[in-house]
Amino acid sequence: MSGVKVSRQRTGFLLRYGNIRIGLDTGIADGPTLLSHSHTDHTQSLGGAREVIATKGTLDTLAARGGRLKSATTVVEYGRSIFHGNVVITALDAGHVLGSTMFLIEFDDGATVLYTGDFNNVDSLVHTRAQPTKADVLVMEATYGSPEWVFPSRERVYGDIVRVAREVLDSGRIPRFHAYSLGKAQEAIALLHGEGFEVLAGNGAIDTVSRVYSRHGIDLQYVTLDSAEARRLIEHGCTVVSSSTRHMYHNLVKVVGSSVAQQMEALMVDFDLSGWSLPQYGSGGLPLSAHTDYPGLIQFAKNVDPVITYCFTENARVLAEALSRDGLPAVPLE
Ligand SMILES: [Zn+2]
Numbered sequence: 001m002s003g004v005k006v007s008r009q010r011t012g013f014l015l016r017y018g019n020i021r022i023g024l025d026t027g028i029a030d031g032p033t034l035l036s037h038s039h040t041d042h043t044q045s046l047g048g049a050r051e052v053i054a055t056k057g058t059l060d061t062l063a064a065r066g067g068r069l070k071s072a073t074t075v076v077e078y079g080r081s082i083f084h085g086n087v088v089i090t091a092l093d094a095g096h097v098l099g100s101t102m103f104l105i106e107f108d109d110g111a112t113v114l115y116t117g118d119f120n121n122v123d124s125l126v127h128t129r130a131q132p133t134k135a136d137v138l139v140m141e142a143t144y145g146s147p148e149w150v151f152p153s154r155e156r157v158y159g160d161i162v163r164v165a166r167e168v169l170d171s172g173r174i175p176r177f178h179a180y181s182l183g184k185a186q187e188a189i190a191l192l193h194g195e196g197f198e199v200l201a202g203n204g205a206i207d208t209v210s211r212v213y214s215r216h217g218i219d220l221q222y223v224t225l226d227s228a229e230a231r232r233l234i235e236h237g238c239t240v241v242s243s244s245t246r247h248m249y250h251n252l253v254k255v256v257g258s259s260v261a262q263q264m265e266a267l268m269v270d271f272d273l274s275g276w277s278l279p280q281y282g283s284g285g286l287p288l289s290a291h292t293d294y295p296g297l298i299q300f301a302k303n304v305d306p307v308i309t310y311c312f313t314e315n316a317r318v319l320a321e322a323l324s325r326d327g328l329p330a331v332p333l334e
Helices: 056-064 154-170 184-194 204-215 230-236 245-256 258-267 275-280 294-304 316-325
Strands: 004-009 012-017 020-024 032-034 051-055 072-076 081-084 087-093 101-106 112-115 137-141 174-178 199-201 239-242 268-272 308-312 330-332
Touching: 004 137, 004 308, 012 112, 032 101, 051 056, 051 101, 056 072, 056 204, 137 294, 154 174, 154 184, 154 268, 184 199, 184 204, 184 239, 199 204, 199 230, 204 245, 230 245, 239 245, 245 258, 258 268, 268 275, 294 316, 308 316, 316 330
Parallel strands: 020 032, 032 051, 051 072, 112 137, 137 308, 174 239, 174 268, 199 239, 308 330
Antiparallel strands: 004 012, 012 020, 081 087, 087 101, 101 112
């Protein structure tokens, strides 16, 4: 779309259209900043923002994780539009973490831009999948935007997580699932508890975010390491969800002392809940991804059917080339 300009600004992007300026996960002084979600790589450039527009889920998880906004904030809801001058901004569920948002931006001459932030095109136990919508310009993430990243179905990965948890517990050891404290940890807790396992959250960071999920209607049942129940769980066997092995060990020492903590640590069998573990699938990898895989990204772009696509993150160049070959002109944002 001629006239719409997108460029990198710090860790986010600057959208320009005539005199209008909009920050995408980057703080700007002469226009609003649209905040897609509260993972650190999307929040570290908010300094200098005049106004941040985000969902309550994003603002609440940001605050819970210690983020402090000095700017004014405007709360948006999924499926609702707000007017900002002559620009209409609509928030859409990105399916990535609590509050994660895609923004559809409509200018007064009808030109439209869709910014995806990070997004997931499949439903999970705690998040609802992102749905494409038509736009003239698409600004999309490309984390797994290379052909080798084709994820198994969520049901299959869930089944494998449950299976290895049972196997490890049956062998008298403790399955410990590593997951980001925002998003994946809550999904793991929901899955394991739903399958009848007792779940111990190994890190305060997980607990802090999980409480926000509960406030937003996603009730998560688990035990925290600093609770009275933790010792019973540790001694009788449970599943563990952890975002940091090192911090968990320090917490464990406080609860049971260093010699028992060392014994417990020796019993842990570790698994990574991450899309990046796909190459190890079948030998310990459990590719539970909060992002869309390669075929999903291609299909999503086709459904948006933009005149131009800007790709960002790891595989931006590979995805842009693939989309261009498929008849959707695309460029990486570098
Ligand atoms: Zn993210």
